[in-house]
Amino acid sequence: MNKVLMVVPAIIIALFASLFYISFETKQEVAKKEEILKDVRAQSYELEEMFKLHTKRLLHLNKEVNNDEVAKSFEDLKRAEEYYVNTLASLDYDRLYTLTKIIREKFEAIELINEDIKTDRALLKTAVIWSIDDYQSYLKNLKHLSSADRNYMINLFKATVDDSYSEFVNLNATKYTSTLNAHLQKIYEKQQSLIELENALDKNSIVSDINEVVNFAFEKSNDLRAELNATTNNLLIASMVLLVLSILVYIKEVRSMQDLARAKSELREFVFALEESAIVSKTDLKGKITYVNNKFCEVSGYEEEELIGKPHNIVRHPDMKASVFEELWDTIKYGGVFHGTIKNRRKDGSAYYVDTTIIPLHNEKGEIDEYLAVRYDVTKFIQEV
Amino acid sequence: MPIPKQIAYNKAKAELGKKLFSEPMLSKDGSVSCASCHTLPGSGANKTQYSFGVDGQQTATNASTVLNSAFNFSYFYNGIADTLKQQVKDSITKEDGLESSMDEVVSKIQNSAYAVEFSNIYEDGVTPQNVVEVIAEFEKALITPNSKFDRFLRGDDTALNAQEKRGYKEFVSTGCVYCHNGVNMGGNMYQKMGVFEPYESEKIASSRFDVTKRERDKNVYKVPSLRNIALTAPYFHDGSVKTLKEAIIKMREYQLGVTKKAHKSTADIEAFLKTLTGDTPAILKGDK
Numbered sequence: 001m002n003k004v005l006m007v008v009p010a011i012i013i014a015l016f017a018s019l020f021y022i023s024f025e026t027k028q029e030v031a032k033k034e035e036i037l038k039d040v041r042a043q044s045y046e047l048e049e050m051f052k053l054h055t056k057r058l059l060h061l062n063k064e065v066n067n068d069e070v071a072k073s074f075e076d077l078k079r080a081e082e083y084y085v086n087t088l089a090s091l092d093y094d095r096l097y098t099l100t101k102i103i104r105e106k107f108e109a110i111e112l113i114n115e116d117i118k119t120d121r122a123l124l125k126t127a128v129i130w131s132i133d134d135y136q137s138y139l140k141n142l143k144h145l146s147s148a149d150r151n152y153m154i155n156l157f158k159a160t161v162d163d164s165y166s167e168f169v170n171l172n173a174t175k176y177t178s179t180l181n182a183h184l185q186k187i188y189e190k191q192q193s194l195i196e197l198e199n200a201l202d203k204n205s206i207v208s209d210i211n212e213v214v215n216f217a218f219e220k221s222n223d224l225r226a227e228l229n230a231t232t233n234n235l236l237i238a239s240m241v242l243l244v245l246s247i248l249v250y251i252k253e254v255r256s257m258q259d260l261a262r263a264k265s266e267l268r269e270f271v272f273a274l275e276e277s278a279i280v281s282k283t284d285l286k287g288k289i290t291y292v293n294n295k296f297c298e299v300s301g302y303e304e305e306e307l308i309g310k311p312h313n314i315v316r317h318p319d320m321k322a323s324v325f326e327e328l329w330d331t332i333k334y335g336g337v338f339h340g341t342i343k344n345r346r347k348d349g350s351a352y353y354v355d356t357t358i359i360p361l362h363n364e365k366g367e368i369d370e371y372l373a374v375r376y377d378v379t380k381f382i383q384e385v
Numbered sequence: 386m387p388i389p390k391q392i393a394y395n396k397a398k399a400e401l402g403k404k405l406f407s408e409p410m411l412s413k414d415g416s417v418s419c420a421s422c423h424t425l426p427g428s429g430a431n432k433t434q435y436s437f438g439v440d441g442q443q444t445a446t447n448a449s450t451v452l453n454s455a456f457n458f459s460y461f462y463n464g465i466a467d468t469l470k471q472q473v474k475d476s477i478t479k480e481d482g483l484e485s486s487m488d489e490v491v492s493k494i495q496n497s498a499y500a501v502e503f504s505n506i507y508e509d510g511v512t513p514q515n516v517v518e519v520i521a522e523f524e525k526a527l528i529t530p531n532s533k534f535d536r537f538l539r540g541d542d543t544a545l546n547a548q549e550k551r552g553y554k555e556f557v558s559t560g561c562v563y564c565h566n567g568v569n570m571g572g573n574m575y576q577k578m579g580v581f582e583p584y585e586s587e588k589i590a591s592s593r594f595d596v597t598k599r600e601r602d603k604n605v606y607k608v609p610s611l612r613n614i615a616l617t618a619p620y621f622h623d624g625s626v627k628t629l630k631e632a633i634i635k636m637r638e639y640q641l642g643v644t645k646k647a648h649k650s651t652a653d654i655e656a657f658l659k660t661l662t663g664d665t666p667a668i669l670k671g672d673k
Contacts, residue, residue: 067574068386068567071458112597118574119605126560126641133643182581182642 008253012246016239023235030228037217037224040087044214047084048207050077055201058114061121074114081107081206088213095216099209106204113204117197120190127186134180141176148174156184165191279354279375282361287312290370299354299377301347312373317345332360332371341378352379386568387535388453388612388663394526399668401502402523405516410493412483413439419476419483419520422448426669428616429454429527434624435588436481444481445588447624452666453612455525457572462606462622463591464575469521477517487513529613529663537660545660552657555650560641569610570661577605578622581642586623615659629655 054077057070064070081103088100138145138153145153152171159168165188173181274280275293282291292307300307300315307314316325320343331338338358343351354375360368405411407420422436423429429450436448446462454460460472476482477490494500494511504510506519534553536544545553556562565571575593578584584604593605606622619625620632633654637643 065562066386066566071567071573075458112599115575116601119576122563122574122576123580125563129558129560130641130643179642179644186580186642 008246008250012243015242015246019235019239019242023232026228026231030224033224034221036091037221040091040217041214043080043084043087044210044217047077047080048210050080051206051210054114055205058117058201059198061117062125067118067122070114070118074111078107078111093216093220096213099213099216103206103209106206106209109200109204110206113197113201117194117201120193120197124187124190124194127183127190131180131183131187134177134183138176138180145176146174148172149176152177152181156180274374277376279373279377281307281312281373281375283312283371283373285369285371289314299346299352300344306347315344315346317343317351319343319351328358332358333368335360335368341382342375352377353382354378387538388456388528388530388532388568390530391667392455392525392528395522397506398519398522399526400523401499401506402519402521403668404499404502405494405520406523408499410497411477411485411490413485413489416440417483419451423451425451425527426665426672428452428613430617432618434619438481439484445586445590446481446622447619449609450613450617451524452527452529453569453572453610453663454527456528456567456569457607457610458574459607461591462609463593463596464607465591465596469524470517473517473520473524474513487516490516523668526668527666529666532612532663533660534657535663545657548653548656549660550657552650552653552655555653556657559637559643559650559654561636561654564608564640565611569612571608571610571612574608575602575605576608576640579604579639582639584639587625588623590622611658611661613662615662629658633658 050073054070054073057064057073061070085100085104085107088096088103138149152174155171156168156177159165159171168184168188171181275295278293279295279299280291280293281289281296283289289307289310289312292304296302296307297304302314313325324340324342328338328340337360338356340356341353342356343353345351355378356373356375358371358373361370361372363369405419406423406425407418409415409418409421411418416439417437422431424431429452430448434447435443436446437443449462454472455469460466460469461475466472466475474487477485478487491511491513494503494516500511503515503519507515509515533544533549537553556565564574564576567573578592590606593602593607594600596602609622614620615629618629619627620629621635626632626635630651633651
């Protein structure tokens with residue numbers, strides 16, 4: 001009985017321990033993922049800063065002569081981008097994979113744009129220097145110029161004032177103005193090219209993609225939090241249900257044990273009443289006595305030790321016909337209850353009568369394993385009759 | 386920007402790399418080494434118009450100097466290698482280089498006295514990565530500090546004479562500096578060869594176009610460093626120009642669109658460029 005009382009709390013403790021463990025594990029996992037997402041966000045901000053800074057540097061290249069800085073800054077940016085893309089690719093999210101591909105493609109374009117801007121910017125600068133030089137020598141040689149030269153210069157001047165530079169490209173240069181023409185054309189060409197490159201730089205900006213990564217990382221973090229909360233809640237509810245169930249089972253168990261105890265004590269009282277009032281004995285299947293009460297000894301005149309292990313016919317009176325006992329055995333062997341008045345013999349040889357009830361007792365399998373006989377001494381009544 | 390007086394490198398690796406640099410075992414047929422085209426100590430380049438590979442095969446480009454190569458932003462005239470290590474690997478394996486395979490090189494080295502030296506440095510001994518690394522480490526050590534110009538940049542006003550100073554001014558005002566700038570005075574960008582007039586070479590060299598496949602990159606090459614330029618004749622990627630003077634005039638004509646016969650400024654620029662010759666790298670000192 002006490003085993004049950006021990007096992008139930010043990011099960012409850014085990015259940016709680018495992019629930020706690022599961023929720024702990026989930027928390028750990030979520031924390032790890034969150035850590036990575038946090039790192040992605042940090043890397044995103046860093047790369048975005050670097051990218052913006054480098055772009056700014058490229059756009060202001062006209063103010064710089066030394067290209068080492070911009071080359072170094074791009075090298076750093078490229079390394080950071082590679083590391084970033086690898087980090088994103090290592091996370092198992094389709095969305096990030098797509099973004100990684102976009103960033104990679106754009107960055108490849110940026111790599112070329114980066115070099116093109118450097119190349120064109122240098123050419124633009126030198127062309128400007130030499131166009132000024134050309135113009136100065138034109139002024140010096142003003143008086144030697146032909147009318148064609150003058151026309152060229154006038155049209156060039158107009159084109160500059162009207163901001164219709166593109167038209168100037170079609171102007172026919174002459175001997176004196178051919179180098180100026182070549183330099184101005186180069187300036188025009190490189191300016192156009194730089195405008196295109198700067199547009200391309202803008203178009204291939206990875207800033208918006210990085211922002212998407214950040215948003216995605218945020219969303220995922222929130223999802224993870226929600227998931228964790230849901231898991232924790234579910235586990236909590238499950239724990240509560242289990243707890244209540246366990247308590248109910250426990251209460252029921254305690255109740256039934258109390259009932260059992262009460263039943264036992266009642267039974268003990270019944271047995272006591274029976275023992276006090278009746279002659280009681282038990283025999284095994286072969287009819288050997290296994291138990292007698294005091295009353296049995298009192299009435300039969302035998303000591304208990306003389307009776308235990310002996311066949312029950314030790315008290316049989318010769319007057320009793322064998323057929324009575326055959327009937328008795330036939331009844332109880334098949335589970336029936338035998339009633340009858342039997343004449344027995346005491347140790348001293350005198351007779352006594354008992355009103356007898358024999359009940360077969362069953363084991364837990366339902367098989368008969370012993371017989372209980374309850375008798376009342378009715379000698380007095382028989383003699384009176 | 387002057388060249389730093391020192392550069393951090395791993396001495397043991399660089400010393401081993403130095404030996405391998407002149408080791409013909411690295412080439413396919415054992416006939417040439419890195420040093421065959423990159424003379425050291427010396428210019429780090431060679432005096433012939435074209436560099437040559439296995440079987441004396443000529444390439445289409447002049448050998449670039451290995452001196453100060455650590456400061457370049459990419460390698461080869463077409464810029465196909467991003468890092469010094471990649472450059473070493475390409476030089477060992479490519480057709481215009483030593484035409485070996487890394488596996489071949491590793492197995493040859495493994496059966497040589499170098500194997501012990503590798504295992505003294507590396508736990509994993511001779512591997513493709515380690516072979517490349519020691520040579521790259523040696524090349525990293527090949528810096529030539531303390532040129533007259535660097536001393537001038539560091540504040541020594543007497544380091545340049547009057548003509549050299551005029552040349553420096555001219556170098557800037559002519560516009561050379563817009564492509565030849567930074568520590569290496571070049572080696573940090575690409576530029577088209579023949580901006581104002583198409584530049585014709587005897588042979589077709591691999592240009593940026595071979596890397597990017599873009600029209601605008603045809604005839605575009607890495608701008609070479611002008612460091613130690615007085616030592617590295619012949620000039621240009623095709624090695625077609627023999628003197629510094631001619632190189633200056635041609636650059637001005639093709640790249641800057643300046644055709645008028647350039648007066649005395651050419652001589653001044655030339656004098657200035659000669660101030661870019663630095664000290665022999667520390668790792669080569671005592672060598673002949």
